Amino acid sequence: MRQNRSNLFLGFLLILVGGWMILTNQVPAIHEWIQSHSTGSVYTIGAGVLILLIGLFTGSPGMAIPAAIVAGIGGILYYQDLNNDYSSWSYMWALIPGFVGVGTILAGLLGENTRHNLSRGLRLLVTSAVLFLAFGTFLGGLTLLRDFGAPILIILLGVYVLARGFMRGSKVQDATR
Numbered sequence: 421m422r423q424n425r426s427n428l429f430l431g432f433l434l435i436l437v438g439g440w441m442i443l444t445n446q447v448p449a450i451h452e453w454i455q456s457h458s459t460g461s462v463y464t465i466g467a468g469v470l471i472l473l474i475g476l477f478t479g480s481p482g483m484a485i486p487a488a489i490v491a492g493i494g495g496i497l498y499y500q501d502l503n504n505d506y507s508s509w510s511y512m513w514a515l516i517p518g519f520v521g522v523g524t525i526l527a528g529l530l531g532e533n534t535r536h537n538l539s540r541g542l543r544l545l546v547t548s549a550v551l552f553l554a555f556g557t558f559l560g561g562l563t564l565l566r567d568f569g570a571p572i573l574i575i576l577l578g579v580y581v582l583a584r585g586f587m588r589g590s591k592v593q594d595a596t597r
Contacts, residue, residue, distance in 0.1 A: 428477065432477075433473075459497075459498070459501055460497065461494050461495075461497035461498035461500075461501050462494070462498065463494075464490060464491070464493060464494030464497060465490075465491050465494035465495060465498065466494075467490050467491075467494070468487045468488065468489070468490035468491025468492070468494055469487070469491060471483055471486055471487035471490055472484055472487035472488075472491075472526075475487060476530070481526075481527040481528075481530035481531055481532035482527050482532055484523045484524075484526035484527040484530060485520060485523030485524055485526075485527060486523070487523060487526075488519045488520065488522040488523030488526060489516065489519045489520060489523060491519075492515060492516065492518070492519030492522070493516070493519070496508075496509075496512050496515065499512075500512075510555070510559045511552060511555035511556040511559050512552075514548060514551035514552040514554075514555050514556075515548055515552055516548070517544050517547055517548040517551065518544060518545050518547075518548030518549065518552070519548075520541075520544050521540075521541040521542065521543070521544030521545040521547075521548060522541065522545070523541075524537045524540050524541035524544060525537065525538055525541035525542070525545075528541060546580060550573065550576070550577055550580070553573055554573050557573065
């Protein structure tokens with residue numbers, strides 16, 4: 421069954437690539453537009469989408485995780501190319517755990533250990549957001565929180581830790597009843 425899906429996907433992909441090549445060779449305006457808007461970051465995002473499609477067609481929901489990482493890094497590179505802001509990498513790397521979280525949530529939604537993956541993905545998203553805001557604020561890239569950045573981040577992290585503690589505590593009490 422899996423081999424059949426893989427063959428179907430590969431055949432479909434080859435037909436699409438061949439059709440795309442014919443289209444870009446026959447319509448010069450499309451070819452010129454692609455040349456002017458194509459950068460390495462766009463190809464990186466496309467590679468992430470391709471990885472996701474391969475996972476979907478082969479019945480491997482776990483492929484959503486590397487797909488989200490690759491596409492997310494492509495998104496960071498696209499932002500940096502667009503704004504000529506390459507120094508933002510000093511704090512943008514903190515988004516990578518969030519990309520893993522997005523991929524984990526997608527894998528869960530596609531049927532792979534749904535409850536566990538949704539919970540784990542959400543934790544990774546929160547962790548990534550806190551890291552991104554903290555490093556962005558401390559390294560001067562984000563002025564969103566201004567002078568109150570560090571105290572607000574510490575308070576938000578404390579609220580998150582307390583909420584997790586209360587949620588775990590109520591689960592333990594429910595299990596003992």
